[in-house]
Amino acid sequence: MRLRALLDTDALGLRLLGGADELDRTVRGVMTTDLRDPSRYLAGGELVLTGLAWRRDASDTEPFVRILAAAGVAALAAGEAELGAVPEDLVEACARHRLPLFAVNESVAFATITEHVVRQVSGERAGDLAAVVDRHRRLMTSGPAGGGPDVVLDLLGTDLDLRAWVLSPAGRPIAGAGTAGPALPAAVCARLAGEQLAAARTGRRGPHRVSVDGVTYSLFPIRSSGRGAVSASRDVRETVLSDWLLAVEADAGDWPEERLDLLQGVTQLIAVERDRRDAARTVRRRLAQEVLELVQTGAAPAEIAARLRVAAPVLLPGLGTAPHWQVVVARVEWEAAVGAEGPGIEGGPVAQSLLEEILVDPTAAGPDLSDRIAVAHTGDEAIALVPLPALSADVDGAEPGLLADALLTAVREPLSAGLADDGRLTIGVSASVHSAEGLRGALEEARHARRVAAARPGRVCAAGHQELASHVLLLPFVPDDVRRAFTARLLDPLREYDRRHRAELIPTLEAFLDCDGSWTRCATRLHLHVNTLRYRVGRIEQLTGRDLSRLEDKLDFFLALRMS
Secondary structure, three states: OEHHHHHOOHHHOEEEEEOHHHOOOEOOEEEEOOOOOOHHHOOOOEEEEEOOOOOOOHHHHHHHHHHHHHHOOOEEEEEOOOOOOOOHHHHHHHHHOOOOEEEEOOOOOHHHHHHHHHHHHHHHHHHOHHHHHHHHHHHHHOOHHHOOHHHHHHHHHHHHOOOEEEEOOOOOEEEOOOOOOOOOOHHHHHHHHHHHHHHHHOOOOOOEEEEEOOEEEEEEEEOOHHHOOOOOOOOHHHOOOOOEEEEEOOOHHHOOHHHHHHHHHHHHHHHHHHHHHHHHOHHHHHHHHHHHHHHHOOOOHHHHHHHHHHHHHHHOOOOOOOOEEEEEEEEEEEOOOOOOOOOOOOHHHHHHHHHHHHOOOOOOOOOHHHHHOEEEEEOOEEEEEEEEOOOOOOOOOOOOOOOHHHHHHHHHHHHHHHHOOOEEEEEEEOOOEOOHHHHHHHHHHHHHHHHHHHOOOOOEEEEEHHHHHOHHHOHHHOOHHHHHHHHHHHHHHHHHHHHHHOOOHHHHHHHHHHOOOOHHHHHHHHOOOHHHHHHHHHHHHHHHOOOOOOHHHHHHHHHHHHHO
16 A cells, blocks of 8 residues: 555544655555664564654654664654654654655554554455466566566566566666567657666655656666665665666556565566676676786787687677777766765776666667677776777768767766766777777777866766867866966956956957958958957957967967867
8 A cells, every 4th residue: 555545544643744755655564663773673665653752852863764764664653642743853854864754643543553554455465466476476487597588578568468678777778679569769768767867866765657758657676686786875876877777668656565566576587687697797897807908018919919819709709800999988986975984986897887788779679789898997997898890981981880979979868867966977989990009099099088078067978089189189188277377377368358348358359269360250250340350459469468460379369268
């Protein structure tokens, strides 16, 4: 049963004090306690009733509420019979931990609420028990070992008439696009992934319901069992960008507990498959690590080439010839939490898991496509070796392979939601190389491109090797003190003059340089007479001691404006 149903039952005398957006939580039981630490008696999903005898003063409130939230209770109901009004510190603590809080009218006995909850929950559990047991049996015997996530999703379709899809955190379809139902549009996949990541960052309990184009989806996180999904002490940022999700085309808010339990079982089965595939990536990760170490330590090209010949058949079975390669570098950085101690979150493993997902065409379904990418990590940085078989220019003459802009477009929306306001993902992409000698340069090129991306605003940024042949490569690496001194020397006199005389010398300078020093074109753009423009340019030269007819001075002004 739902918390909302309890609130709508007048005979129970419940008044909502906080948690209006959590009223669709399922109540699986009821418990009355006045223990300061009742955790050993909690299994999750309970409505906890308390007379507040555990509270001696306000300092007792936060630990008590934290224990209930960590145990996964559905809600707390505090009686008003002993102390009168519920203390404000309890209301505030429950709000911080997203724990719904009710006040119980002094005229209503806890026994009345307990009897009602037990009767309702028992009736629902008896409703379809035999069918649920049979479905669990079929799922367990036909799960991942018998064909992967698609088999499980097929059973959801045939047994429960539910269409479902498994998506990566970047919104790529992993399963469900074929036999379990039609493929979801890429925009819908990105929206659902973003909604799940945003919900996970705020600590909301699943399933999360989302409406897209008039269709309601319920989103269930798929947390890998090997990464300690239930530990309340772990920072959610360690796993939020690597968890898959199960999207079901239905409104889970109306489901009985048995159906919710069944879907939780489905996510566990798919998590087993996820763990199996993660384990299978060990060989590719090790190959990438070995090649990377050889490249970074300056090993002989012949030795690197030998390792590449070993890696090629593993990454591209049956290829026959050594592919060209691209290098992609990614970095995930998190701001330290307020009051946090210790080393913080290691970004390398998070970036590694992300690259293994996003370096696959986001419009292509299936998990096996990511098995052709080798990703290593060192510190907070992840480095991918991406093979490009049969590389050749396309019909338009454009260079094939991964493009930074395409990667950014595919992943920006969902991953920005997971990074929220305290994380950043920056990506750099190298040009393609066709020999071991080129890998060292490709790695440096990708790292330079990532630093260019890091100098840009936004939560998810990428840059490619094409951008490294311009001044944009140099500007991000100019030290801040040098940048400030350079721009101040050239532009501060003009800014001060503009402030005092409203002369618009800075806009005039920008337009003059943008028009390549053409007096006529610049005057036309600014709607000025040429003589007025000449007066302004002369004033700029007088204030700065520069000559805008000289290439060197034009270049200095151009760079100062770009760095300001």
